Amino acid sequence: MIEHIVVSIIVVLSIIFPTILDGVERKIKARIHSRIGPPILQSWYDIIKLFGKEQVMPRNSLHAVMLLILLTITQVFLIVYTSVSIIFQITQFDIVVIIALFIILQTIFISIPLTIPNTFSVLGGSREIALTLVNEALFIVIMGFFIYYTGITSFKQLTQLSPTVYLLILLLALFITGYVSSGRIPFDIAEAEPELASGLMIEFSGPILGVFLLTFHIRRFFVKFFPSILFLGLFIHTPISLIIAGFITTIILWIIYAVIAAILGRSRVDLAPITLLKIYLVLIALSIIGYYLKV
Amino acid sequence: MSKFLKKSIWVFHLNTGSCNACDIEILDVLTPYFDAERFGVKLVASPRHADALLMTGPVTLEALPKVINAIEATPRPRILIAMGSCSVGGGIWHDTYSTIGGVRELLKILKEREIEVDHVYYIPGCPIRPEAIIYAIGLIKGLVEKKISSKVKKAVRRTSG
Numbered sequence: 001m002i003e004h005i006v007v008s009i010i011v012v013l014s015i016i017f018p019t020i021l022d023g024v025e026r027k028i029k030a031r032i033h034s035r036i037g038p039p040i041l042q043s044w045y046d047i048i049k050l051f052g053k054e055q056v057m058p059r060n061s062l063h064a065v066m067l068l069i070l071l072t073i074t075q076v077f078l079i080v081y082t083s084v085s086i087i088f089q090i091t092q093f094d095i096v097v098i099i100a101l102f103i104i105l106q107t108i109f110i111s112i113p114l115t116i117p118n119t120f121s122v123l124g125g126s127r128e129i130a131l132t133l134v135n136e137a138l139f140i141v142i143m144g145f146f147i148y149y150t151g152i153t154s155f156k157q158l159t160q161l162s163p164t165v166y167l168l169i170l171l172l173a174l175f176i177t178g179y180v181s182s183g184r185i186p187f188d189i190a191e192a193e194p195e196l197a198s199g200l201m202i203e204f205s206g207p208i209l210g211v212f213l214l215t216f217h218i219r220r221f222f223v224k225f226f227p228s229i230l231f232l233g234l235f236i237h238t239p240i241s242l243i244i245a246g247f248i249t250t251i252i253l254w255i256i257y258a259v260i261a262a263i264l265g266r267s268r269v270d271l272a273p274i275t276l277l278k279i280y281l282v283l284i285a286l287s288i289i290g291y292y293l294k295v
Numbered sequence: 296m297s298k299f300l301k302k303s304i305w306v307f308h309l310n311t312g313s314c315n316a317c318d319i320e321i322l323d324v325l326t327p328y329f330d331a332e333r334f335g336v337k338l339v340a341s342p343r344h345a346d347a348l349l350m351t352g353p354v355t356l357e358a359l360p361k362v363i364n365a366i367e368a369t370p371r372p373r374i375l376i377a378m379g380s381c382s383v384g385g386g387i388w389h390d391t392y393s394t395i396g397g398v399r400e401l402l403k404i405l406k407e408r409e410i411e412v413d414h415v416y417y418i419p420g421c422p423i424r425p426e427a428i429i430y431a432i433g434l435i436k437g438l439v440e441k442k443i444s445s446k447v448k449k450a451v452r453r454t455s456g
């Protein structure tokens with residue numbers, strides 16, 4: 001019974017809380033800039049306001065709306081599936097299912113701007129594809145290595161694990177993919193606000209923009225929550241403690257990422273994916289060496 | 296104006312042929328010193344995301360079609376904020392051959408084309424001071440009262456008959 005209550009609370013919080021965390025992030029950035037900054041609930045005010053605005057869409061972009069609805073539903077389903085499968089094992093391959101769903105999500109995400117007849121939107125979409133080819137592709141590779149090293153395909157089996165150096169290196173790479181997936185500086189090249197006039201979301205307005213932002217915040221939450229669970233699974237072996245600790249770690253990570261994003265500068269468009277690729281390759285190589293040396 | 300629109304005003308900067316001094320003052324408001332974000336103001340890069348259009352300049356004939364496009368692209372309820380003497384009344388270009396002479400004429404053209412503007416705010420000054428822009432934000436949010444002298448009120452009553 002207690003497990004059902006915990007899962008329900010976590011699911012509801014992981015849909016409502018990311019937008020509040022976005023407000024916290026804006027506040028932290030403001031404090032680093034020595035500003036007062038917006039109220040913590042500002043991101044929610046923005047979204048609620050957008051729901052009250054007129055919907056203007058360019059002609060021939062009905063596909064974008066359909067894909068966006070699909071994106072939102074899949075994103076919410078993914079967060080529900082992840083939270084439930086941590087406590088109640090749904091299949092023996094829960095982690096694999098989550099990876100597959102995440103890849104489907106990313107595919108929908110990059111195809112939305114390409115269906116809108118606007119040059120900036122298409123350009124933003126192309127940049128997102130370049131980043132996806134490095135980040136999300138390497139996410140699959142890293143998860144592949146994780147499964148190969150440990151033989152684990154569901155959260156229930158995490159109890160068999162103990163922390164080793166090569167696993168920790170792999171998880172570090174996974175946390176970096178989380179930072180990049182959340183579209184923070186310098187990896188916000190797809191939006192590149194003043195340069196591309198908001199890039200991939202240039203044509204969205206009113207409720208559609210509100211839904212897009214809401215989905216984007218939930219996605220930002222998920223890309224931190226998933227690596228946190230895998231990391232904490234090395235130390236915590238009871239599912240309820242694991243999910244609660246995972247939620248708290250995600251909040252802490254969000255704040256750390258916010259501080260990093262406020263400190264980092266922008267990068268050249270072509271330089272960001274290449275630098276990222278080099279970092280991933282070094283980390284994966286180190287983890288392979290660690291695995292064969294058994295450290 | 297809805298409660299949440301007052302709490303979150305996303306602005307799009309629309310230069311219609313200004314000398315750029317007003318535009319620099321807009322950037323000034325966004326710097327940490329004035330920190331417009333504390334009022335929920337955010338500068339957006341696309342008119343589709345905007346609630347308010349920060350219009351600077353007297354609207355040159357060259358810029359007019361693009362200005363109309365940008366206003367039309369903004370979802371309703373849309374707010375137009377005329378910034379600087381040029382934008383409010385044409386300024387020193389009020390009767391030149393290449394401008395339409397500010398927001399008044401623009402509103403007439405918009406009316407002819409059935410493009411609605413829900414609220415119009417005026418910020419005079421050449422260039423406008425950042426404090427004046429903050430005051431305008433205060434007006435939109437309802438934090439300050441509209442200040443209008445009895446002389447102006449009488450003049451308005453007289454012209455409107």
Ligand code: SF4
Nearest residue numbers: 313314379380381422
């Ligand atoms: S109002 Fe003055 S400062 Fe502003 S654009 Fe016009 S001339 Fe320049």
